[in-house]
Amino acid sequence: MYRTLVNSIKDDENFKKCNNNFNITKEDKEKGKIECPKCHSENVIKFGFYNGIQRYKCKNEDCCKTFIDEKSNPFRYSKKFKENWEQYFELFIKGLSLRECAAKMGITLVTAFFWRHRFLADLCEKSYIKKIGSYVELTKLVLYENFKGDRGYHGEERDKIIVVNALNDYMDISSIIAGRKFLGFYEIRDNIIPRIDAKAYVVGFQDSRLKMFANALNEIRNVKLREDINELKIDLAYSNKVKKWLIKFNGVASKYLDHYLSWRAFEYKNNTEYERKNIFSMKKVYSQINVKAKISTYISWGNIKKRTIEI
Ligand SMILES: [Zn+2]
Numbered sequence: 191m192y193r194t195l196v197n198s199i200k201d202d203e204n205f206k207k208c209n210n211n212f213n214i215t216k217e218d219k220e221k222g223k224i225e226c227p228k229c230h231s232e233n234v235i236k237f238g239f240y241n242g243i244q245r246y247k248c249k250n251e252d253c254c255k256t257f258i259d260e261k262s263n264p265f266r267y268s269k270k271f272k273e274n275w276e277q278y279f280e281l282f283i284k285g286l287s288l289r290e291c292a293a294k295m296g297i298t299l300v301t302a303f304f305w306r307h308r309f310l311a312d313l314c315e316k317s318y319i320k321k322i323g324s325y326v327e328l329t330k331l332v333l334y335e336n337f338k339g340d341r342g343y344h345g346e347e348r349d350k351i352i353v354v355n356a357l358n359d360y361m362d363i364s365s366i367i368a369g370r371k372f373l374g375f376y377e378i379r380d381n382i383i384p385r386i387d388a389k390a391y392v393v394g395f396q397d398s399r400l401k402m403f404a405n406a407l408n409e410i411r412n413v414k415l416r417e418d419i420n421e422l423k424i425d426l427a428y429s430n431k432v433k434k435w436l437i438k439f440n441g442v443a444s445k446y447l448d449h450y451l452s453w454r455a456f457e458y459k460n461n462t463e464y465e466r467k468n469i470f471s472m473k474k475v476y477s478q479i480n481v482k483a484k485i486s487t488y489i490s491w492g493n494i495k496k497r498t499i500e501i
Contacts (some may be wrong), residue, residue: 192406195379229253243486270297271305273486276430278305285457287438292332304491310449311489317363323387325359325419328404330373330397331429333436335499338443351444353451354382354400355429358390359422361459365432365451370501378403381501391415395426431458445497 223232226248237247237256248255274295281291282305292302331353337344352369366385369377382403386392391413394400408414425431434456436442442450 191375191401193410195375195384196407206236224259226250226253226255227257228255237431239486260382264476270301271308279309282306282309286430304494307446307449307494308489309485310446310453311494312485312487313456314449314452315487317455319362319364319385321390322356322358322362322364322386324362325416325422325424326386326390326392327357327424327426327428328382328392328400329355329357329426329429330400331355331365331432333444333447335370335444336441338441340443340445346412351447351499352377353429353432353447355432355451356385357424357428359419359424361424363428363455363458365455366449367448367451367499367501373397373399383407389413391419396429405475427459444499447499 220245224234224246225232226246229250229252230250231250231253234246235249237245239245240258243258245256245258248257248371253369266434274297278291281294286294288299288302288306291297291306292299294301297305334348335351336348348374349370349468351367352371352373354368354373356364356366364385366381368381378399386407388411389478392404392407394402394404415467432451435454435457436450439450
């Protein structure tokens, strides 16, 4: 069965499908090519960053203007955000609630919520891993669909949303929103396999389908467990920990679930360094996560609200 699934994958095709959850700024990027504001040439190149904002340079020899793309300028329209985001980030990263952030910053709850999601959208985009490799552990997280903040009646029935968390020995974390109601073969084919590197050794935990899938995938792809790894367990409880962590938000809207999953992964990576001292068959533990924020994408409030869960 799995062999058929794996063989039926046309990589790129399926990949697109599971990648479209990432609609941040992509929309903006697609809206129009970047053009030089002076001569309107589209012949421009990326030219470093300024305050975390992508700069461009016009390649038209008579012009050579350098400029930033206003469409991706995270600070356009919001002077308040520009002036306060660093301070806000400090509170945010400490894990203060929205209400506390709002009170300390003298902003409304709605603004605090918006700012939170601008950070998270940015974080989500930056931490996105196309294909996770090396030694990969898969665990399953099941949540009920949540319509928090959405107006209108959504019925009594709430679907289960299945997230598969993939964690590797480099501490890369890929949280894949993998299925609605259940995790079947097609969900695995369309949403999980394209996110796993062809040379990765995969281990499934807790869930029998994940276990079977992982074994089958290794066999089909003929990948063996590296000797230096040998029964290493990174964190079998990762998914359970995420579930507990989510409790403090009193439920999160499913359309923002990817934001929260990225946030959790980010926090986890920042906090686990010392907890992990006992496992040293591992490469090295990754302390270089940049806790100081650099926000380099723009997403409008409208686009944050308009999000949907893509499963
Ligand atoms: Zn130009």
